[in-house]
Amino acid sequence: MAVSGQEARKKWEPWNDPQEKPHVQLVGVSKRFGEFTAVDNISLDIYKGEFFSLLGPSGCGKTTLLRMLAGFEQPSQGQILLEGSDMSGVPPYRRPVNMMFQSYALFPHMSVERNIAFGLKQDKIPSAEIAQRVEEVIELVELGAFAKRKPHQLSGGQRQRVALARALVKKPKMLLLDEPLGALDKKLRAQTQFELMNIQEKLGITFVIVTHDQEEAMTVSTRIAVMDHGRIVQVATPTEIYEYPNSRYVAGFIGEVNIVEGRVAEVGEGHLSIASEESGCSIRARHALDAPVGAAVWIALRPEKLVISMEAPADTSSNCMVGEVWDIGYLGNLSIYHVKLDSGAMITTAKTNRTRDTEQPITWEDRVYLTWTPDAGIVLGQ
Amino acid sequence: MNQKSRDTDIPAVEYLDSRSAQGPAGSLEELHKRLLLLPPYRWVTQAITRSGLSARGILIATPYLWLLLFFLAPFLIVLKISFSEYAIAQPPYTALFEWVDDVFIQIRLNLENYQLLFEDDLYWRAYLNSVKIAGISTFLTLLVGYPLAYGMTRAPRHWRLALLMLVILPFWTSFLIRVYAWIGILKKEGLLNLLLLNLGVIDQPLVIMNTDMAVYIGIIYSYLPFMVLPLYASLEKMDDSLLEAAADLGCRPIKAFWQITFPISIYGVVAGCFLVFIPALGEFVIPDLLGGSGTLMIGKTLWAEFFSNRDWPLSSAVAVVLLLILVVPIVAFQKMQEKDKAA
Numbered sequence: 001m002a003v004s005g006q007e008a009r010k011k012w013e014p015w016n017d018p019q020e021k022p023h024v025q026l027v028g029v030s031k032r033f034g035e036f037t038a039v040d041n042i043s044l045d046i047y048k049g050e051f052f053s054l055l056g057p058s059g060c061g062k063t064t065l066l067r068m069l070a071g072f073e074q075p076s077q078g079q080i081l082l083e084g085s086d087m088s089g090v091p092p093y094r095r096p097v098n099m100m101f102q103s104y105a106l107f108p109h110m111s112v113e114r115n116i117a118f119g120l121k122q123d124k125i126p127s128a129e130i131a132q133r134v135e136e137v138i139e140l141v142e143l144g145a146f147a148k149r150k151p152h153q154l155s156g157g158q159r160q161r162v163a164l165a166r167a168l169v170k171k172p173k174m175l176l177l178d179e180p181l182g183a184l185d186k187k188l189r190a191q192t193q194f195e196l197m198n199i200q201e202k203l204g205i206t207f208v209i210v211t212h213d214q215e216e217a218m219t220v221s222t223r224i225a226v227m228d229h230g231r232i233v234q235v236a237t238p239t240e241i242y243e244y245p246n247s248r249y250v251a252g253f254i255g256e257v258n259i260v261e262g263r264v265a266e267v268g269e270g271h272l273s274i275a276s277e278e279s280g281c282s283i284r285a286r287h288a289l290d291a292p293v294g295a296a297v298w299i300a301l302r303p304e305k306l307v308i309s310m311e312a313p314a315d316t317s318s319n320c321m322v323g324e325v326w327d328i329g330y331l332g333n334l335s336i337y338h339v340k341l342d343s344g345a346m347i348t349t350a351k352t353n354r355t356r357d358t359e360q361p362i363t364w365e366d367r368v369y370l371t372w373t374p375d376a377g378i379v380l381g382q
Numbered sequence: 383m384n385q386k387s388r389d390t391d392i393p394a395v396e397y398l399d400s401r402s403a404q405g406p407a408g409s410l411e412e413l414h415k416r417l418l419l420l421p422p423y424r425w426v427t428q429a430i431t432r433s434g435l436s437a438r439g440i441l442i443a444t445p446y447l448w449l450l451l452f453f454l455a456p457f458l459i460v461l462k463i464s465f466s467e468y469a470i471a472q473p474p475y476t477a478l479f480e481w482v483d484d485v486f487i488q489i490r491l492n493l494e495n496y497q498l499l500f501e502d503d504l505y506w507r508a509y510l511n512s513v514k515i516a517g518i519s520t521f522l523t524l525l526v527g528y529p530l531a532y533g534m535t536r537a538p539r540h541w542r543l544a545l546l547m548l549v550i551l552p553f554w555t556s557f558l559i560r561v562y563a564w565i566g567i568l569k570k571e572g573l574l575n576l577l578l579l580n581l582g583v584i585d586q587p588l589v590i591m592n593t594d595m596a597v598y599i600g601i602i603y604s605y606l607p608f609m610v611l612p613l614y615a616s617l618e619k620m621d622d623s624l625l626e627a628a629a630d631l632g633c634r635p636i637k638a639f640w641q642i643t644f645p646i647s648i649y650g651v652v653a654g655c656f657l658v659f660i661p662a663l664g665e666f667v668i669p670d671l672l673g674g675s676g677t678l679m680i681g682k683t684l685w686a687e688f689f690s691n692r693d694w695p696l697s698s699a700v701a702v703v704l705l706l707i708l709v710v711p712i713v714a715f716q717k718m719q720e721k722d723k724a725a
Contacts, residue, residue, distance in 0.1 A: 070626075070630060072630075098630055101623050103621060107642060118628070122631060122632035122633045170631065
C-alpha cells in the first residue's frame, strides 16, 4: 500500500469498501481436537496490506487459527481462501505464506545468512539473486554486522530480527507472526513494535499477528479480532475496539474499565436515560443500543474519562457518582484513584498529573464526585 | 544431638553403634574422627597435610593417578614385552634390561615382532579386515539405530522412558550369554531357519552361522545401544518447530530431514559411530563364537598368539599396533566433542 502520512492512513479502510476483494477469507472455519473445539465457526475477511491482530487470552484458539493459515493444521470444517483460491489440502511448503515462530525456530547449525537464504534455496532461485535478496533483507532488519554468526551467538532481539528476515525474504503474500515479541523485554518490545509497523508499511505485505498483549495489538494493528473460547467476539480498528466495544468481555479485555449495572428508564431522541442503583445516580448516555424501557443494561466507563473532583457539580442527579477515596496509586504520569461508592461498588479513575505538586489535593477518605459526559459511557446489553 | 557432648577419648568401639539421623556434613566429620583412630588412615591424612596438597588438588589428581596406574603402567609393560624375544621360560619372554657385570645395564630392543607384523600378510590382512568389518557394521548399526532413535523421540512423552529402558535392558544379561543365544537363532537348524522354512519363504536352510554375516549381525545387535543412546540424546534436544519452519519456507519433509534433522544430530551420529567402531575393531568374542574359521579379525589373532602360541612378545606387538590404529579415531572423537561443547 502506498500510504504516507497520518491523513492517508486514516482513510485507508478497505474493510469498509464493498468494492475491495478480501486477500484472505475464512469461511465458517472450525477446528476440533477430539472433543475439544479450539476454533469454532469463524468467518473473517483480511485485506491486502493489513496488519491484522488475533488477540485473546491463552487457549482462545488464536494460535490454532494462525497454524491453519500456515497449513500446519487442517480445518475440521470450513474453508480458507487466499486470493480466492482454496487452501485446504495445500501443505505448508506449497503455500505462499510464511510464518515467524514464537521460538523463532532458527536453524542452529546455519549462520544468519544461510538461515535467511534457506527459503530461497528451496525455490531453486539462482545463487546470485539469492545473495542479493539476502543482503537486502539483512539491511532491512539492520543485521549487517552479524551475517556470519550462528544463532547462539546472537541476543534475543537479534534472533527475532533474523526470524523476521527469514520469513520476509521470500516475499510472501501473507506473513504470520506468532507472539513475535513475547521473548523480548518491555523496552525492546515497544521499539520493535514500531519497527515492525515500518517494515510492514514499506513492503505492503499482509501481516497477521497473534498476541495476548492488548497494548501490542493496539499499537501495531489496522484491525483487531478479539477472540474468546474459539470464537471471534469483535473485529474492529483499535480505536473502535477501545471506544465502542460490543460486549462486556471486549470492554474488560481491552484496557481498564468500570462496569455498572442499570435499567433503561427512558428512551429519548438519540439518548438513553438509565437508572442505576449501583452508581447511585441516573445515567444519560448516547443512544447506541436498541433496548426497551426496563431492560437491564451495563454501562462501561473508562477510568480516564471520569473526572474526579472534591467539589459537587451543578447537577448531581445525573452522570455523577459520589464516594470515598479508598486507595491511591501514583504512577508518575497518572494517579489512579479507587473510589468506593455508597452502594459498595469500587470505581477506578485516572487523573493526569499536570503539575509537579508533590502534595496531591485529593487524599484518602476524601469524599469525591465522579462526573462524565453522556458521550463517555458505553451502554452494553446482555 | 548428643554427639557434641561425647569426648574423643571414649573408646572407638562406642562409636560403632548405628546412630542415624545426622546431617551429611556432620556424619562425614564424625566418620573422619572415627577413622583417625585407625593408624593407616591417620598416617595417610598426616602425609597429605604435610605435603601441602589441597582437597582440590587431590580431586584433580585422582583420575590422573587412576589412568597412570591402570592404563599407562600396563601399557608400558605391554610395550616392554613387545620389544623382547620369545623364550621358553616363565614368563615366556626374554628380559629387556640386563645387568652386565653388575655395572652396566644392557638394553636389548628386539624389533623383529614389529617386522613380522608387516612382513607376514596374516597380520595386516587381519588389521584391514577388522577395519572393514568394524566400518561396515558401524554403518549398518547407524542405519538400524537412526530410525530407532528417531522413532523414540517422536513417541509420546510418557512412552519415551519405557522405550529407553528397553534399549538398555539387554545390558542386564551377560554379553557372552546373549552372543551364545544368537548361535541358537542363526545355526542351520536354529530358530530363524525353522521359522522361514515353516513359513515357506525358503526351502533350503540359510547358512549364516560361521560366516561374516553372523559377525555383522552379532556386532550390530551388541553395539546398537551405543549407537541409539547418543543419537536419541541429540535428536531429543531438537525443537519440533524447526521442521515446521523448514516446511513453512518451502522445504519438503524428506529434504527437511537431510537439511535440518540430520545435520543437527551429526554430533550424535559421530559419537555413536565412534562408540561402535572403536570396540568393534578389537572385538574378539563375536567373531570367535559366531564367525567362521575364515573370519579374520585382529582380536581373534591376538588371542590366538597369546593363548595358543604363547608368544607374548608378538601378541604384545599386535596389541600396541592395534592401539595406534585406534588412537586416530579416538583423538578425532575427542576433538569433535570439544567442538560440540564449544558450540
